[in-house]
Amino acid sequence: MNGDAVWITGVGAATPLGTSYREIADNLLAGKSGIVAVDRFQVKDHLSQIAGLVANIPDTEGFDRKTVDQQGSTDSLALHCASQALRDSGLWDARDKLRVGFVLGSAADWNSFWEADYHQGGRRILQTMTGVRSLVHRVAALLGTSGPTVSLSAACASGNYALGMAKRWIELGWCDVCIAGGCDMAITPTTLACFGNLRALSKRNGEPQRASRPFDVDRDGFVISEGGALFVLESATRARKRSAHAYAQVAGYGGSSDAFHMVIPNNDPGPAIAAVRSALADAKMDPADVHYVNAHATSTPVGDAAEAKVLETVFGSHIPNLPVSSTKSMSGHLLTAAAAFEALACIVAFESQAVPPTINLENPDPECRLCHVPNHAQERKAKTAISNSFGFGGSNTSLVLRSV
Amino acid sequence: MALKLHGPNYAIGNGPEAMGEGIMLAATMLSEGRLPGLWLVMTRYSPEYIPNDDTAGSASNHAMGEGIALALTPIENSGKGPEFLFSPDDEFDLALPVFELSNMADQLQTDNPRGRWRLPGFGWFGIQDRPAAMEMRA
Numbered sequence: 001m002n003g004d005a006v007w008i009t010g011v012g013a014a015t016p017l018g019t020s021y022r023e024i025a026d027n028l029l030a031g032k033s034g035i036v037a038v039d040r041f042q043v044k045d046h047l048s049q050i051a052g053l054v055a056n057i058p059d060t061e062g063f064d065r066k067t068v069d070q071q072g073s074t075d076s077l078a079l080h081c082a083s084q085a086l087r088d089s090g091l092w093d094a095r096d097k098l099r100v101g102f103v104l105g106s107a108a109d110w111n112s113f114w115e116a117d118y119h120q121g122g123r124r125i126l127q128t129m130t131g132v133r134s135l136v137h138r139v140a141a142l143l144g145t146s147g148p149t150v151s152l153s154a155a156c157a158s159g160n161y162a163l164g165m166a167k168r169w170i171e172l173g174w175c176d177v178c179i180a181g182g183c184d185m186a187i188t189p190t191t192l193a194c195f196g197n198l199r200a201l202s203k204r205n206g207e208p209q210r211a212s213r214p215f216d217v218d219r220d221g222f223v224i225s226e227g228g229a230l231f232v233l234e235s236a237t238r239a240r241k242r243s244a245h246a247y248a249q250v251a252g253y254g255g256s257s258d259a260f261h262m263v264i265p266n267n268d269p270g271p272a273i274a275a276v277r278s279a280l281a282d283a284k285m286d287p288a289d290v291h292y293v294n295a296h297a298t299s300t301p302v303g304d305a306a307e308a309k310v311l312e313t314v315f316g317s318h319i320p321n322l323p324v325s326s327t328k329s330m331s332g333h334l335l336t337a338a339a340a341f342e343a344l345a346c347i348v349a350f351e352s353q354a355v356p357p358t359i360n361l362e363n364p365d366p367e368c369r370l371c372h373v374p375n376h377a378q379e380r381k382a383k384t385a386i387s388n389s390f391g392f393g394g395s396n397t398s399l400v401l402r403s404v
Numbered sequence: 405m406a407l408k409l410h411g412p413n414y415a416i417g418n419g420p421e422a423m424g425e426g427i428m429l430a431a432t433m434l435s436e437g438r439l440p441g442l443w444l445v446m447t448r449y450s451p452e453y454i455p456n457d458d459t460a461g462s463a464s465n466h467a468m469g470e471g472i473a474l475a476l477t478p479i480e481n482s483g484k485g486p487e488f489l490f491s492p493d494d495e496f497d498l499a500l501p502v503f504e505l506s507n508m509a510d511q512l513q514t515d516n517p518r519g520r521w522r523l524p525g526f527g528w529f530g531i532q533d534r535p536a537a538m539e540m541r542a
Contacts, residue, residue, distance in 0.1 A: 110418065123457065126464070130452045134419035137525065148492050148526050150425040154414035161414050168432050174492045255412030259405045271410050278438070394405070395414065 006167045007239045007246040007404055008347065009177075010089025010232030012081040015341055016052030016225050017331055019080070021088070025348040028356040029377045033209035033330050035223050041189050048201035050208040051187045052225025052332030063142060071138065072113040078104065078139045078183040081230040086143070089232035090244060091177060100145035101175030103166045104136040104230075105158025105182030107336045108191065115188050135183075147175035155391030156296070157255070158182050159229070159339030160399040164253035166233045176234065181340035183228030195224055198263060200300065212333075213360035214297035214326035215304050215368040222298035225332030229340035236404075246404040247347045251285065251384075254278025258394025265306045265390070272310045272388075272396040279386060279398035280314075287315045290322060290400075292349050292380065294342045294387040295370075297326035297358075298333050307388065308368035323380050325373040329359040339389035343399055346385035350403035355380045411439060423448075423503055424523030431490040434478050441478070446505055447471035470505050472512075486517045489530040496528045503529055 011021045016034030018024040027034070034052045043049040057076045059065060060083045068075050082102070086092045091100075114125040133141070136151040148169065154161050159182035166180035195201050202221040204211035212223040231247075239246055256275040258266035266272070280287065293311060297304045304326075312319050327345040334341050349355050354377045361374040387399045412433070417425035423446055430444040453467035476488065501507070503521035511517040511531055520530035 126454060126457055128452050128454060130420070132419060134417060134421065137419065137421055146494075148428060149421070150417060150429055152414050152416050152425075152429065158414070161412070165429060165432050168436060172432075172435060257405075257410050257413050259408045259410055262405070274410070275412075282438070395412075397412075 005236040006170045006233050006250045007236050008231045008248045008250060009234055009239050009244040009246055010085040010091065011247060011344060011347070012084030012088060013227070013229040013341065013344060014054050014057055014077055014080055015227035015229065015331055015334065016054060019058050021344070024344065025351065028327060028330060028345055028348050029352055029354060031330065031357045031359045031376055033359060035208040035211055035332050037205070037208055038187065038192070040187060043192070046192050047196035047203055048192060048224070049205040050202065050211055050223055051192070052223060052227070052334070053187055054185070054227050068142065071132070071135070072109060072116055072185070074106070074109040074112060074135055074183060074185045075138060077185055077228045078135060079142055081181065081183060081228040082139055082143055082179050085179060085230045085232045090242070091232060096144050098176040099147040101147035101166065101169050101178035102136055102140050102145060102149040103162040103178060103180040104151045105153065105162040105336045105340065106135055106151055106184055107153040107155065107158065108184045108186035109135045111190065112185055112188055115190050147178070153336060154395040154397070155393055156333070156335060156338045157389040157391035157395040157397040158336040159343065160253055160387070160389050160397035161255060162340065163231070163250055163343060163399055167250045170233055170235055176238065178233045179230050180233055181228065181230035182337035183230065184334070184336045185226045186335050187224060187226045192224065200263070202299065210360050212299045212329045214295065214299045214329050214358055215364055215370065215372060216361050217363045217365045219299040219301060219304065221300055222328065223332035225334045227334045227341060228337045229344045231340070231343070248350055249402040249404050251402040252279050252282030252400040253397060254282055255395070255397045258396065260394050263392050265303050266394060269306060269310045269313060271394070272307070272390055273313050275396035276310060276314045276386065276388065276398040279400050283400035283402070285384065285400060288318055290315070290384050290386055292346065292355050292382045292385040293322060293324040294346050294385060295324050295326045296388040296390045298328055305365065305367040307390065308370055311370060320371055322371050323355045323373050323378065324370040325356055325358045327356050329361070339387065339397065339399065342387045342389065343401060346387050346401045349382040349385060353380065353382055354378060355382060411442070421525035423505060424525045424527065427490055427523065427529050428492060428527065430476060434476060437478065442476055444474045444476055445471065448505060472505055472509050486531045486533050489532065490527065492527040494526060496522065500528060
């Protein structure tokens with residue numbers, strides 16, 4: 001094991017805000033919403049009828065879509081993100097000569113597969129699937145990577161755990177480079193109905209682009225989205241040696257569990273506070289060292305106010321001057337890919353030295369007394385950032401990134 | 405949630421490589437030195453549970469549930485129990501048997517548990533008797 005820093009040297013993504021880093025960055029800084037009315041299936045009986053969709057996953061050069069998508073479109077999504085990240089890092093041609101690890105946060109691929117099959121008249125849910133490899137192994141096989149490969153799921157927090165595990169693998173020398181992040185294509189009739197019936201989703205169906213409004217007094221639930229973001233991680237020494245472009249250092253992460261309720265946020269902010277503090281400690285940073293917070297804030301009445309209390313407690317006297325924004329106002333909530341996408345938003349802040357806004361923030365909730373970035377990006381010193389992701393089931397995570 | 409545990413937790417894997425993935429991430433988390441210990445819970449159906457085509461969720465076959473929960477602590481902590489070994493290396497004796505949950509469970513019920521298995525996907529995993537501590541060494 002070495003004490004070397006771990007850097008992000010490649011980015012691949014497909015989200016409601018675009019299918020490349022540059023397109024997504026431009027849209028984040030422009031305060032553009034990616035939320036639309038769902039037209040993929042009939043939604044008239046759904047409480048919530050809006051979402052952030054990835055309408056067209058780009059083809060991945062050298063791969064046939066029909067072959068890739070035998071288990072559903074999440075395969076194409078993950079393959080696109082991983083190959084784009086590897087190409088961006090400059091390691092595409094070297095991937096079969098390196099130990100390339102892969103840690104993928106994902107959850108909905110089997111549900112989406114069985115549901116799509118059922119709607120096409122299939123009954124594969126009633127058939128044995130014992131021999132079918134998981135999404136991450138299928139994609140790793142397509143890529144031809146041979147390092148350690150795992151998938152994990154902690155709902156919305158998955159991407160942060162994936163990046164934390166990948167960082168550790170690099171530190172331990174278990175792989176030369178590691179692909180990590182999250183991917184899910186979860187906008188299906190069942191998923192929309194489930195979250196809708198939980199009364200978790202916004203019903204502002206007539207105004208899709210104004211529906212996701214974290215920290216605003218008129219927020220009425222989150223907007224469900226899909227997509228993916230994957231990163232290539234490697235040691236700083238290795239990256240320097242090959243003169244690779246570095247987007248950021250993965251400085252630390254922290255996690256905790258509420259152990260309270262499957263969907264309701266804990267009244268006690270203690271576990272979430274512990275996750276943020278654990279991340280800062282892992283990164284050897286003090287609260288005063290943080291320049292930007294990408295909040296989990298999903299636009300639910302209870303969750304946003306609870307997170308504001310967490311931030312007030314952790315950052316104390318620094319909170320009036322610490323910019324906090326929720327990019328879910330633009331992207332919606334990418335579920336297991338949310339944390340990875342929001343790490344990408346932090347990288348955008350580093351690159352542009354501007355903080356992406358919380359759009360639709362017209363009347364800030366007095367219960368959320370934070371240094372908001374309403375509606376327009378703000379030029380800000382952004383050398384360090386934390387990104388919170390607090391998942392259903394009470395899984396709290398925080399990721400610390402540092403510009404390089 | 406039922407155990408009121410407030411540490412980090414997540415679900416790992418699905419498919420044929422899931423057990424190996426769980427062992428690997430448990431080793432990863434313990435290697436960070438931030439946890440006093442962790443629960444590694446591995447479950448499976450053997451054979452796979454196949455539902456009937458009804459709304460009752462009844463099984464069409466005799467699916468048997470298997471599960472094991474391991475309380476793992478870092479090597480520095482004292483305790484009783486066998487030592488668990490994990491390596492992500494690809495270089496191991498190809499004659500090693502493939503890891504099966506039931507095989508490990510059988511070993512853990514013996515006085516001197518020992519064994520070494522190939523993990524589906526990568527690496528190997530082993531148990532060896534060590535009277536002073538129950539460990540997981542990455």
